[in-house]
Amino acid sequence: xxxxxxxxxxxxxxxxxxxxxxxxxxxxxxxxxxxxxxxxxxxxxxxxxxxxxxxxxxxxxxxxxxxxxxxxxxxxxxxxxxxxxxxxxxxxxxxxxxxxxxxxxxxxxxxxxxxxxxxxxxxxxxxxxxxxxxxxxxxxxxxxxxxxxxxxxxxxxxxxxxxxxxxxxxxxxxxxxxxxxxxxxxxxxxxxxxxxxxxxxxxxxxxxxxxxxxxxxxxxxxxxxxx
DNA sequence: CTACCGATTGACT
DNA sequence: GTCAATCGGTAGA
Numbered sequence: 001x002x003x004x005x006x007x008x009x010x011x012x013x014x015x016x017x018x019x020x021x022x023x024x025x026x027x028x029x030x031x032x033x034x035x036x037x038x039x040x041x042x043x044x045x046x047x048x049x050x051x052x053x054x055x056x057x058x059x060x061x062x063x064x065x066x067x068x069x070x071x072x073x074x075x076x077x078x079x080x081x082x083x084x085x086x087x088x089x090x091x092x093x094x095x096x097x098x099x100x101x102x103x104x105x106x107x108x109x110x111x112x113x114x115x116x117x118x119x120x121x122x123x124x125x126x127x128x129x130x131x132x133x134x135x136x137x138x139x140x141x142x143x144x145x146x147x148x149x150x151x152x153x154x155x156x157x158x159x160x161x162x163x164x165x166x167x168x169x170x171x172x173x174x175x176x177x178x179x180x181x182x183x184x185x186x187x188x189x190x191x192x193x194x195x196x197x198x199x200x201x202x203x204x205x206x207x208x209x210x211x212x213x214x215x216x217x218x219x220x221x222x223x224x225x226x227x
Numbered sequence: 228c229t230a231c232c233g234a235t236t237g238a239c240t
Numbered sequence: 241g242t243c244a245a246t247c248g249g250t251a252g253a
Contacts, residue, residue: 042234051234061249078235079247097234127235172234 001026003144003151009069013087013094017043017183018165020085023154025101026147027133032109034133036101036123038152040184040191042170044084046094050175054093064141065093072142072150074135080127083135085144085152099126099171099182102190125192160185166197 004023009016026035044052053062053075064073065086073084073095084095101123103110110122110132123129130136135150144151166186169177171193184191 044234053234056250059250075234076248077233078245080235082234084234099234125235170234174233 001147001153002155003147003153004070004155006068006070006145008155009085009087009144010089011087013043013045013096014181016085016087017041017096017181019159020096020098020152021160021165021183021185022157023152024104024157025098025133025150025152026105027135027150028147029134029149031134032106034106034110035104036129036133037104037190038098038100039102039188040098040100040182042097042099042183043181044095044097045181046088046092049179049181051170051173051179052093052095058093062093065095066091067141070143070145072135072139072144074130074137074140074142076137077127081130081136082126083130083133083139097126098129100124100184100190100192101129102188103132120189124190166191166195168194168197 020038020041023038024035025038026033046052046054049055054065058066061075062073064071065084067086068090069086069088071086073086074081082097084097086095088094103119103122107119107122111117113134114122114128114132121128123132133150139150142150164186166184167180168182169180170182184195186197188195
């Protein structure tokens with residue numbers, strides 16, 4: 001049980017985002033431990049990115065983004081929370097939003113926290129993930145490089161190959177919609193929103209390699225989940 | 228103080 | 241697919 005070190009986060013945000021795919025998010029608390037494989041992330045950049053909360057400067061609420069990399073930035077939205085890992089350098093406000101994980105450990109606890117939702121709905125979406133992992137503002141600024149409360153592990157997990165990573169515009173942002181800064185495990189059912197990358201989508205009427213793979217492989221054993 | 232908005236979700240057509 | 245709930249953060253009076 002080793003958390004990814006600070007060095008992992010002190011790099012280009014897009015690179016960190018892509019390499020977080022496949023890593024394992026772990027939360028330990030009073031009620032027990034839960035863990036999930038990261039399958040969807042978004043990068044928020046410190047320059048030329050008006051969608052980034054830091055674009056209008058440092059405020060009390062986004063201060064964590066301006067702090068040390070390898071810390072958590074947790075912010076509230078619509079009475080819920082979203083969780084980011086801070087990247088690059090202290091004073092350079094950039095982060096990776098963790099949008100979805102595939103539940104691995106602590107499924108009963110996550111299910112209880114999520115009000116009895118199906119496995120598919122436990123952590124598919126940034127606020128659902130936070131509810132399943134009991135992440136809220138108390139974990140803003142939390143150090144992700146120690147295995148105390150919340151961390152990401154898997155230094156030994158190989159980064160996904162380029163052809164396994166889907167790319168798209170970010171979800172829900174009203175600015176900088178054109179930036180392709182959302183990254184996900186291509187075809188994975190635990191991804192929120194579009195889960196087949198544009199690069200794999202059919203341009204004609206033929207079935208794509210992507211959808212076949214999704215149906216036959218990723219959906220295997222998950223009959224009751226998915227649209 | 229009030230007004231407006233949103234890196235969303237869940238319910239509904 | 242569409243849409244309202246609901247509330248903290250922020251800007252402005």
